[in-house]
Amino acid sequence: MSTPEELARHIFSERAAYYTTSAWHKDPQTLAKLLALAQPQSQWLALDVATGTGHTAFALSPYVRLVTATDLTPAMLHEARQVQMDQGISNVNFGMADVHNLPFAPDEFELVTSRRAAHHFSNIHLALTEMVRVLVPGGRLVIDDRSIPEDDFVDQTMNLLDTYHDPSHVREYRLSEWQSMLVDAGLQVNAFEFFHEQRPLTTLTHNAAPTDVVRIQKVITSLDEEQRHAMNVEFKNGEWFLNHWFILLAADKPA
Secondary structure (H helix, E strand, O other): OOHHHHHHHHHHHHHHHHHHHHHOOOOOOHHHHHHHOOOOOOOEEEEEOOOOOOOOHHHHHHOEEEEEHHHHHHHHHHHHHHHHHOOOOEEEEEEEEOHHHHOOOOOOOEEEEEEEOHHHOOOOHHHHHHHOOEEEEEEEEEEEEEEOOOHHHHHHHHHHHHHHHHHOOOEEEHHHHHHHHHOEEEEEEEEEEEEEEEEEEEHHHHHOOHHHHHHHHHHHHHHHHHHHHHHHOEEOOEEEEEEEEEEEEEEOOOO
């Protein structure tokens, strides 16, 4: 059986070009929120984990000395390097690495970021341990990821839908889980934002296998009125919409 990392490498190799141009992944408003939490400084070394096609790394690059950006998937890194060449960005270095075994010394970076990726990490506790290890004392970790509310039905259903959308999906965590995991990793939670967006169902069916598209549609059309309300499911303008939940967190390593 393939590991989540092996599945992710396969799936994101096929979808790499999409992530380069995806308006959702390069959304300047969300990136601005991340920068506001990160509070980057010009002398800092920053690490962007699971960088994908580099949107977060490029957003950070004007504000820090150097960004090191890692990912599991060569095709994603190839896309990122092409964008880097096109935009003439010189202070971002890309390399392949697994968050569960980062190839860096302890206390190397003032800032570590990870955006829209943690729900793919097969061992979130080990991933956090590694990201904390490479942070300098007083350094900051910023996480931006999919999330779910403190509701068992929504939790189960949203994670099921995302598994159908992407078999490398592991889990979207609640705010309470994130707060507990960050404290367990030795961090102090500094700030957070939990928010949602109502998005078309096509954001889940896009790029999914035909059999999984049928499964996703069946889940949505089988919901009763109370369940639809919990997930803010609506049929409008000829298509289904539902809520997606997100979390932005900043946590500091004790000095």
